[in-house]
Amino acid sequence: MAVVEPVILRSLKRSLRNLRGEKAPVLAGHKLLYRCNLECKMCPFWRREDEELLKLPEEIRIMDALANAGVSFLGFEGGEPLLRRDLPEILEAAHQRFHTSLVTNGWLLEHRLPELARHVDILFVSLDGIGETHDRLRGIPRSFERAVSGMRASRTEVPTVISHTVTRENLDHAERIVQLAEELDVGLTVQIAYDYRTADPMSPERARLRPTIERLRDLKRSGAPLMESQGYFDAILGSWYEGRPWRCKPWLTINIDPAGRIVLPCYVLQEYQGRIPVWEVDVRKLWNSFNWEPYESCNKCALACYLEPSLFRWTDPSHVRQRVVGAAMRYAQRSGRAPSPPAASRLIQIAT
Ligand SMILES: C[S@@+](CC[C@H](N)C(=O)[O-])C[C@H]1O[C@@H](n2cnc3c(N)ncnc32)[C@H](O)[C@@H]1O
Ligand code: SF4
Ligand code: SF4
Numbered sequence: 001m002a003v004v005e006p007v008i009l010r011s012l013k014r015s016l017r018n019l020r021g022e023k024a025p026v027l028a029g030h031k032l033l034y035r036c037n038l039e040c041k042m043c044p045f046w047r048r049e050d051e052e053l054l055k056l057p058e059e060i061r062i063m064d065a066l067a068n069a070g071v072s073f074l075g076f077e078g079g080e081p082l083l084r085r086d087l088p089e090i091l092e093a094a095h096q097r098f099h100t101s102l103v104t105n106g107w108l109l110e111h112r113l114p115e116l117a118r119h120v121d122i123l124f125v126s127l128d129g130i131g132e133t134h135d136r137l138r139g140i141p142r143s144f145e146r147a148v149s150g151m152r153a154s155r156t157e158v159p160t161v162i163s164h165t166v167t168r169e170n171l172d173h174a175e176r177i178v179q180l181a182e183e184l185d186v187g188l189t190v191q192i193a194y195d196y197r198t199a200d201p202m203s204p205e206r207a208r209l210r211p212t213i214e215r216l217r218d219l220k221r222s223g224a225p226l227m228e229s230q231g232y233f234d235a236i237l238g239s240w241y242e243g244r245p246w247r248c249k250p251w252l253t254i255n256i257d258p259a260g261r262i263v264l265p266c267y268v269l270q271e272y273q274g275r276i277p278v279w280e281v282d283v284r285k286l287w288n289s290f291n292w293e294p295y296e297s298c299n300k301c302a303l304a305c306y307l308e309p310s311l312f313r314w315t316d317p318s319h320v321r322q323r324v325v326g327a328a329m330r331y332a333q334r335s336g337r338a339p340s341p342p343a344a345s346r347l348i349q350i351a352t
Contacts, residue, residue, distance in 0.1 A: 023287045024070040025254035027305060028098075029267065030062065032090065033079040033258050038105050039139030040128075042167055042193045042202035044271065045079050051259050059090050061279045062260050067097045069283035071254065074098040075305075079258075082108040082116075091119035103163060107143060109150025117157040124163040124189065125151050127177060129170040137169060137202075151184055161187035161227060167202040168193075171212050178216075178224045189227045190216060192236070192302045196271050206240055213237055228304055231311050239299045247296050251287055252309040254278075265292065268301040 033053055036046035054062070066074060074094050081087055082104050094100050102116070103124040117123075125147050128137045134144040154160045162184075164177050174190070181188040195203040204212070217233035220226045238244035248266075255263040261274025262281070276286075301307075 022284065023251040023292070024284060025066075025252060025287065026070065026072060027253045027309060028066050028071040028074045028256065029253065029305060030074065030076055030256040031078050031258050031272070032059075032076055032081045032084050032087070035083060036078065036080040036105070037083060037107055037140070038080070038143055041137055041139065041169075041200040042165065042196075044196040044198040047198055050079075053084070053258060054260055056086055056089050056093065058260060060093050062256055063094055063097050065278045065283060066254065066256070069254070069287070072098060073101070075101040075103065077103040080105055080107070082112050087112070088115040088119065091116060095119040095121075104150075105138065105143065106147030106150035107140075109147070110153045113150070113153055113157060117154065120158050123154055123158045123160045125154070125160060125186075126163045126165065127180070128165050128167065129173040130176050130180065133170050133173055137167060148180075148184070151186055155184060155186050159187070160184075161189055164188060164190045166190060166192050166204060166209070166212060168204040168208070169202065171204055171208060174212050174216055175219070178219050178226070181225050187225050187227050189304060191304055194268055194301050194303075198271070210237070210241055229308065229311070232302075232304060232308055235307060235311055236302045245297055245299045246307065246310060248298050248306060249292075249310040250295050250306055251290075251292055253305050254283070262286075264290070265295050266301075266306060267303060269295070269298070 031045070034045045034048040034050050036043075039046055063074065074097070076087075076091070076094070081102060084090070091100060091102070099121045100119060101122045101124060102120045103126065106125040106127075109125065127144070127147055128134050129144075131144050134147070135141050138144075151160055151162070162177060162181050164174070166174065178188060192204070192209065193202045195201045213233055213236055216224075216226065216228075217230060217237070220228065220230055220233065235246040239246055250266040253266070255267050255272070256278055257263055257272065257274030259274060260277045260279065262276050262278050262283075263270070263272055263274050264276075
């Protein structure tokens with residue numbers, strides 16, 4: 001702790017300077033395509049037709065626009081990003097500009113890992129239950145087995161995290177997913193399924209969901225490798241069950257669709273439909289003229305990429321401890337060393 005803390009706090013102060021004052025996105029997500037090799041019940045994206053996919057120079061144009069806007073962390077997803085042959089080149093260009101993450105269903109992970117691992121700071125592999133439950137939700141047999149063998153290969157190459165989506169069909173799997181994460185020695189992040197109009201309604205009923213959220217919060221308290229802060233679970237419980245809303249700050253996160261268009265105001269509202277190509281606007285100007293106010297009290301989703309940064313207060317020492325130093329310690333434990341300054345600042349982005 002003594003070694004990592006000063007490094008992290010120095011990086012933290014740098015990030016703080018960037019965040020003060022005007023609105024700017026800090027995190028970015030980008031779907032590289034909608035196509036997928038699985039057919040998850042709760043997911044609308046594999047059901048969409050892709051337009052012609054962007055080539056590397058256009059992807060770089062997106063990255064430059066995001067970097068100019070102030071983004072420091074870029075996460076790639078889809079559809080299934082590992083279906084793109086040019087993924088290593090895209091990741092390499094991104095890694096020269098940002099801290100990077102990748103979300104995959106894991107089907108092709110073992111096969112493609114060698115060409116991807118060095119350009120990714122954190123790898124998320126989706127798992128929606130154990131064995132047959134995961135396969136049923138994902139629509140394709142053996143998808144559980146493939147995701148787990150992918151993680152067994154990836155965990156020594158790149159920090160790996162299970163991404164678990166809680167649906168009405170896997171409410172009783174949360175605890176076993178925590179056990180699996182511990183057994184594999186990987187991290188875990190959870191989100192609650194949102195009901196998109198063009199997917200099967202899989203969001204759990206609120207009353208049935210509550211014990212699962214409370215259990216996850218308790219597991220977090222007792223040291224489970226959950227990336228979410230305790231405040232994340234408290235915010236969901238507060239807003240959905242106790243009439244205490246959290247204030248959403250959707251401007252901290254920007255999402256870019258496969259054609260390079262900005263998804264406004266956020267991932268969930270308008271069901272991930274892009275509007276304006278990111279290279280055609282001054283994102284900072286747009287961000288500071290857009291009326292975000294109606295969305296501050298929304299509380300419709302519990303996506304960690306919006307909720308966690310919305311909760312974060314740089315001035316709250318417990319946030320710094322829980323999210324930044326906690327993440328750094330987990331990293332140090334896994335890798336057997338304290339993070340370097342770039343890795344520490346990467347952890348701050350991941351943790352926020
Ligand atoms: C859209 S997928 C894209 C990346 C990759 N195909 C995968 O499954 O990891 C990204 C994440 O969104 C989650 N997801 C899919 N449908 C969702 C929904 N209706 N609500 C919340 N999360 C959802 C998936 O479980 C996955 O973890
Ligand atoms: S959640 Fe991921 S794996 Fe499942 S269908 Fe959607 S894009 Fe594909
Ligand atoms: S709470 Fe509402 S405004 Fe905020 S990210 Fe979720 S859907 Fe968007």
